[in-house]
Amino acid sequence: MLPMSSTTATPGDAHAATAIQGTAAPAAHRAGFVTLVGRPNVGKSTLLNRLVGTKLAAVSAKPQTTRNRIVGILTRSEAQIVLVDTPGIHGGSTPLNSRMVAAARQSLGDADVVLLVVDGATGIGSLDREVAAEVATRVRIVAVNKSDVATRQMLLPTCAEVARLLPGAEVVPVSGLTGDNVERLLTLVAAALPAGPNLYPAEQVSEQSERFLASEIVREQIVEQTRDELPYTTAVVIDTFREEPARNLLVIQATILVERATQKGIVIGERGRRIRSIGQAARLQLETIFACRVFLELHVKVVREWSKDPRVLRELGL
Numbered sequence: 001m002l003p004m005s006s007t008t009a010t011p012g013d014a015h016a017a018t019a020i021q022g023t024a025a026p027a028a029h030r031a032g033f034v035t036l037v038g039r040p041n042v043g044k045s046t047l048l049n050r051l052v053g054t055k056l057a058a059v060s061a062k063p064q065t066t067r068n069r070i071v072g073i074l075t076r077s078e079a080q081i082v083l084v085d086t087p088g089i090h091g092g093s094t095p096l097n098s099r100m101v102a103a104a105r106q107s108l109g110d111a112d113v114v115l116l117v118v119d120g121a122t123g124i125g126s127l128d129r130e131v132a133a134e135v136a137t138r139v140r141i142v143a144v145n146k147s148d149v150a151t152r153q154m155l156l157p158t159c160a161e162v163a164r165l166l167p168g169a170e171v172v173p174v175s176g177l178t179g180d181n182v183e184r185l186l187t188l189v190a191a192a193l194p195a196g197p198n199l200y201p202a203e204q205v206s207e208q209s210e211r212f213l214a215s216e217i218v219r220e221q222i223v224e225q226t227r228d229e230l231p232y233t234t235a236v237v238i239d240t241f242r243e244e245p246a247r248n249l250l251v252i253q254a255t256i257l258v259e260r261a262t263q264k265g266i267v268i269g270e271r272g273r274r275i276r277s278i279g280q281a282a283r284l285q286l287e288t289i290f291a292c293r294v295f296l297e298l299h300v301k302v303v304r305e306w307s308k309d310p311r312v313l314r315e316l317g318l
């Protein structure tokens, strides 16, 4: 099992952290929160997964995949980098959308370093400019992502425009997908953190529970496998999460919430084909993440307008 959520820390918890470590940190050691922000679909979650070296955040080709603040912790000898992935910032106004954007803005308040992510393959658009303007006084580093699919001719003007929009920020072309240049990005990020001891135990990689991670992996597959057929209103609730160490088995039962009966049909698919495929792909990922066999059972339930219901949203941690 992954060491996910044994401790939570907030910025300013350095005293508690000293207690965790038991010894004073060496003078050059740094630690702090790095918040990844940007418009939807630029690759923030892919970059978080790559930087931490473990899949923690759902990724999909559809915008607005991330809904919650997701923490990934990278502990090295010289620094502990606490990366915070956020929902893409956009102008949507439904209750779900505004909660997502509020979660992103709140994470900015906690940040020691703000890392703006833009898409090097598409260049800078109006939404990127809006986000850049919103965080202009706080951004220290800009990752121009997807360098693997952007030519030099595309990257150079994008980097130049970023430098013009955000004078003084470090601009780094990277690829979250291939890992190209992420080491350089990490070096810059670590150097920008305040001096201090670790904020979390060195072996902890996330703040989210294993249940949450499981629900995100299932949701990622739903988003990925239903593509444009389904509006952006599915959620996954984990009903059972039971470890059976003697059998090296993890039993997960989950309910997929949709808003209409027609959507239920889309998720289930002809003769259950799609839900089987969603379940199979999610199970394979979960087995890799949790390093054990996984039994995954999925149900689909219609909950009318759940994405507008504050009570349901609260239950989902949104």
Ligand SMILES: Nc1nc2c(ncn2[C@@H]2O[C@H](COP(=O)(O)OP(=O)(O)OP(=O)(O)O)[C@@H](O)[C@H]2O)c(=O)[nH]1
Binding pocket: 038, 039, 040, 041, 042, 043, 044, 045, 046, 047, 058, 059, 060, 061, 062, 063, 064, 065, 066, 067, 086, 087, 088, 089, 145, 146, 147, 148, 149, 174, 175, 176, 177, 178
């Ligand atoms: N070629 C390429 N594709 C990438 C890279 N990073 C992300 N992608 C793709 O871009 C899409 C969006 O990636 P996400 O990581 O979900 O983007 P995000 O910024 O977290 O999106 P939201 O959560 O919706 O705000 C996915 O299809 C990724 O596979 C990259 O470095 N190169």
Ligand SMILES: [Mg+2]
Binding pocket: 044, 045, 046, 057, 058, 059, 065, 066, 085, 086, 087, 088
């Ligand atoms: Mg995301």
